[in-house]
């Protein structure tokens with residue numbers, strides 16, 4: 058049987074079709090949008106935890122048979138260990154989600170390359186080496202803080218690095234371990250390896266943050282952030298900064314470095330900088 062539609066019926070059916078399509082469209086497009094949102098959300102969440110800032114390596118400079126610099130009545134190796142221990146205790150209390158690893162906890166001699174190995178074994182996110190500065194004269198008129206990062210440098214402009222690197226001369230086979238580094242062959246290379254270049258910006262960023270806290274919050278005099286050929290920073294497979302906390306052979310700085318108040322100020326400045334650094338570290342990943 059054949060059904061014949063009249064013209065009016067055909068127009069009516071066509072109009073009904075258009076109305077149904079128009080009414081259904083918003084619901085359809087919303088469903089598509091919802092599907093889209095569902096797809097995107099888990100991707101953003103799953104990317105975040107992979108780059109957590111988890112482990113910090115605290116390296117108290119010198120130790121054992123290597124006393125480092127000395128002032129009128131105190132030695133660098135003891136000051137650095139005390140500050141490092143206080144930093145670890147304060148971090149465990151104020152940033153409990155962080156793991157803290159120390160390269161030494163007693164008065165012992167640890168070779169420079171071993172300090173880097175400890176940092177790598179624990180997969181640190183940041184290496185902080187604590188030191189005290191000293192000028193060549195017996196009593197220093199120079200004072201204040203200095204931040205060192207490994208980077209572009211001239212052999213003639215790295216007095217602090219040469220002093221800190223001198224620890225290797227009491228190590229056995231230092232020439233083999235440190236690629237022929239010798240007393241008369243100051244590092245003068247300005248060619249950085251790939252990973253040194255990769256971490257250079259992050260090192261400078263953290264050093265700037267610490268320097269800012271020392272100056273702004275503690276009113277310390279600062280010699281700024283410098284790039285030098287510091288061996289203990291060179292081999293580290295993570296961003297690494299050496300903090301010269303003050304001149305141990307300046308009478309005022311020596312008193313400050315050995316005082317509970319001075320040590321607490323230094324520790325709290327490092328922690329404030331760390332909190333800011335962790336924030337930017339996790340945001341930029």
Ligand SMILES: [Zn+2]
Pocket residue numbers: 118119125126133188189221
């Ligand atoms: Zn030192």
